[in-house]
């Protein structure tokens with residue numbers, strides 16, 4: 001737990017969020033400024049600033065997150081219609097919360113290439 005990290009504080013329930021799914025390793029909650037009808041963030045409970053900081057021995061956590069996303073998409077009713085998963089990493093990506101998080105977008109047609 002990093003005391004000054006908003007996502008650590010959401011994971012520990014110190015800050016409120018609309019939680020969609022949680023287990024012992026990860027938490028999924030709705031984004032506060034949604035960019036699509038469905039915009040949910042999925043984070044590990046453990047703090048890693050970005051994908052670049054996940055040690056090789058903890059990469060199983062990413063597999064766990066990805067394995068839960070279809071069920072989270074189903075809970076948000078976008079599994080059949082389709083959805084997009086985004087993992088911003090570092091300055092050029094636009095990452096601005098430095099606690100690893102996947103975005104799950106759905107409920108509208110996505111554009112390609114992304115902006």
Ligand code: 5GP
Nearest residue numbers: 006017029030031032033088094095096097
């Ligand atoms: P990034 O740009 O780092 O990939 O995405 C960070 C995301 O976190 C943004 O979509 C932003 O709206 C969301 N966010 C930032 N602060 C909060 C918060 O306090 N609560 C929730 N639910 N989402 C947040």
Ligand code: ZN
Nearest residue numbers: 005008047099
């Ligand atoms: Zn954190």
